[in-house]
Amino acid sequence: MQETVDFISEFLPEIPGVAIILGSGLGGLVNELEGQVSIPYEKIPQFPVSTVEGHSGQLIFGYLNKLPVLAMSGRFHYYEGYSLNEVVFPVRVMKLLGIERLIVTNAAGGLNPEFEAGDLMLIEDIISLMPDNPLRGKNEDNLGPRFPDMSEPFDLGWTEKAKNIAKDMNIDLRTGVYVGLQGPKLETKAEIRYLRIIGGDAVGMSTVSEIIAAHHMGMKVIAFSVITNESIPKVKKEFTHQEVVEVANRAGEKLVRLVKGIV
Numbered sequence: 019m020q021e022t023v024d025f026i027s028e029f030l031p032e033i034p035g036v037a038i039i040l041g042s043g044l045g046g047l048v049n050e051l052e053g054q055v056s057i058p059y060e061k062i063p064q065f066p067v068s069t070v071e072g073h074s075g076q077l078i079f080g081y082l083n084k085l086p087v088l089a090m091s092g093r094f095h096y097y098e099g100y101s102l103n104e105v106v107f108p109v110r111v112m113k114l115l116g117i118e119r120l121i122v123t124n125a126a127g128g129l130n131p132e133f134e135a136g137d138l139m140l141i142e143d144i145i146s147l148m149p150d151n152p153l154r155g156k157n158e159d160n161l162g163p164r165f166p167d168m169s170e171p172f173d174l175g176w177t178e179k180a181k182n183i184a185k186d187m188n189i190d191l192r193t194g195v196y197v198g199l200q201g202p203k204l205e206t207k208a209e210i211r212y213l214r215i216i217g218g219d220a221v222g223m224s225t226v227s228e229i230i231a232a233h234h235m236g237m238k239v240i241a242f243s244v245i246t247n248e249s250i251p252k253v254k255k256e257f258t259h260q261e262v263v264e265v266a267n268r269a270g271e272k273l274v275r276l277v278k279g280i281v
């Protein structure tokens with residue numbers, strides 16, 4: 019990690035105040051960054067390389083409303099074959115770079131029957147149904163404690179501010195619980211009923227491990243889902259990743275405005 023941190027530090031004009039993980043199709047935020055410095059993942063020592071369409075694979079430093087931020091354009095998913103330690107590696111590097119705040123975004127399926135494709139959801143809690151945990155193995159005590167409390171994974175002050183900012187901007191913001199599954203398969207109808215029963219409002223294939231790792235290190239975190247599809251569509255149709263990217267691109271515009279306001 020130190021090798022990676024030293025490498026990235028050379029490119030950064032200053033320490034970013036906020037790191038932002040851009041989910042599928044949410045790359046529009048990149049156009050808002052001024053004074054950009056981009057580092058392709060393949061140039062960064064020890065960094066994994068992303069393989070999913072809609073994830074371009076670079077770290078981008080830039081100024082959003084004059085505040086220095088570091089955006090991860092392209093994230094790593096467990097279903098790509100990475101271990102969860104690899105999935106959260108960039109988050110750990112961000113903290114070691116001196117970044118204290120993290121905004122996580124994703125594209126997710128709506129479980130809550132009141133949600134519609136195109137809605138934005140503030141993630142108020144998570145359920146990790148990943149088959150592993152990024153904290154498994156010897157604990158790095160300099161990162162965080164062996165048994166981190168997870169009763170408040172998100173920064174409450176920040177989430178309250180986000181809600182108020184959304185209201186001021188006339189952005190309808192849903193709230194709910196995000197369930198993280200390993201993917202890449204989508205859910206069966208029975209699995210969707212189960213996920214709803216256990217308290218899920220949205221379901222996806224990312225985010226939960228990043229939040230666990232960030233919270234372990236004491237970062238202040240908030241997270242948002244763009245609901246790209248109803249997991250049981252009202253009108254029967256098949257799930258396509260293309261549709262996820264298209265809806266995320268369209269609805270992502272609202273999220274870009276909101277994130278800009280929050281930053």
Ligand SMILES: O=P(O)(O)O[C@@H]1C[C@H](O)[C@@H](CO)O1
Pocket residue numbers: 040041042070093095123124125126201222223224225258259262
């Ligand atoms: O990185 P995110 O969670 O936005 O990507 C979601 C989950 C899968 O990668 C993909 C499924 O369509 O979109």
Ligand SMILES: Nc1nc2[nH]cnc2c(=O)[nH]1
Pocket residue numbers: 125126127128199201203204205221222223246247248249262
């Ligand atoms: N697991 C899962 N991931 C998604 N990402 C976007 N939509 C979905 C969905 O319906 N299920």
